Amino acid sequence: MTTPSRREHASPTDPALSAIMSERRQLINLAYRLLGSLAEAEDAVQETYTRWYAMSRERQEAIESPGAWLTKVAGRICLDVLGSARARRESYVGEWIPEPLPDRAEWAAGRPGDGGGYPADPADRVTLDESVDMAFLVVLESMTPAERVAFILHDVFRYPFAEVAAIVGRTPAACRQLASSARRRIGAAPAPVSPATERAGVIRDFKQAWEAKDIAALVALLDPAATMTADGGGRVGAVLRPVVGGERIARYIVEMAGRAPAPGLDLLERSVNGSPGLVARYGGATVTVAAFAVADGRITHIWVVRNPEKLRPWGA
Template identity: 75%
Template sequence: MITPAEPGHGQTDPRQPAIMSERRQLINVAYRLLSSLADAEDVVQETYTRWYAMSRAEQEAIESPGAWLTTVAGRICLDLLGSARARRERYVGEWIPEPLPDRAEWVSDRTGGSAADPADRVTLDESVDMAFLVMLESMTPAERVAFILHDVFRYAFTEVAPVLGRTPAACRQLAYSARRRIRVAQAPATATAQNAGVVRNFKLAWEAKDVEALIGLLAPDATATADGGGLVSAVLHPVEGSEQIARYAVDLAGRAPGLALLERTVNGRPGLVAQLDGVTVMVVAFDIAGDRIKRIWAVRNPEKLRPWTAL
């Protein structure tokens, strides 16, 4: 845990409340950079550890502690992003960003207690949409950092430059390159209410094991990707095509007769949660264009379902 007092002095830091108030911002930045809440929490912990490892004099010499914390967290994320490709090569099956529940559900467990510190909650907006996070994976680490810090969190390029160790002009070019990638890949947004209707119809067709209805809800070139991380069974490669996905879904339902499907918000968008005996075993996110599902992401890796386990 983070120690609020300055190491070796036993005195409370008068700037402690201001320092700790940056925690939620750091969690939000780190999650968008890494697409993993667990990694984001580790980054923030390490960032505060470095702050409290400094002497009081060193801390007081820092004009803007918030900017210092963001810079350090950003650099740690940059290092992790640089090594992510090697880690992904060792990952069993497909890797999907860690899904997040709606904030109202995040903080309540079955006993009415708190499942997470409200200060640590990630703000759910279009920048944590699953399709958006997947698009970020196509960027270089430097592009991703420049884009997230500038375009999402509105840091000036002069503030982004120390994180990347580059000039503001170079950071501007990185963000432009990232923006161009998104414009090429991003489909027109569909209204949340319309998305919810499509997801509800998919749930009903899945429960009814209605192959034809499922096919009608899927784009002909739809893809479905599962992430088990080698810890639970999951298809290792994306399933492509509406008929193939529909038949796979029906087969899955047949092999898990007790599976309960619940409509939930997943990363700010309508999605589904699958439970067995009241335990969340899968979280499903959708990318919808018009009235058809283009992409499905099913997260089964239990290590990525921590925020959902108390739901």
């Protein structure tokens, strides 16, 4: 990451500099959960460090807890981004889905054009747990920016409401109410309850049925009320509205499979945001990432991300 000239205040071996940079992983984890976009999270964290290094050495040394300062600034930046993102997503072509994240072995080392900004090891970036599950992130998208920030900071990262209030700009009592409202949204959303091993088996069967273009087998694997949402961002072909109904989804994906250029197209079982998913690669490049929600042995939701801008971490 390139930072302003204020970095000259400390040498690369300066313990103070090391302590500041060690907060990066925590900030990336926070920003990704708040924004649902790895690219926006990167930008928010870079802006946070830019503000730190824009201060004089004296002001930096006067800050009792640099980590708390960085978190506060990053949280406020994310809150502003969330507010503007709501307007941007209203004009987004088709459905907007959070950016999917690969598992450790799938991580691409470097974002095109940024000098290799993505470390090869995602453990240095985003910890994959239930708080980045695609179904969970989609529910977060339904919250107001203040609800999302209060909930993530308090319930996921365990910040006390007094500190949350300083970031959100409301009283601790108001932030408590925001988090409570967010919890009700989480509780009202159907959550996948199948164990990971069962979900992996269902996804494997789905992959085989898709490759065989077996509509009956696909229908058996899909909940009758299942929904498929796709995100092409207007950059590549993708259905603009959710496809609802197990049979409709089965027929749609079989039709799409018939149009796909079979030679060179590989459908692979991969971890997506820490859960079993599928990745399609064509000519060695990732062209589609699919995340799934599974309950009672059937797929209840499929999120298909095809927007190339959201597939950068997957590489080749």
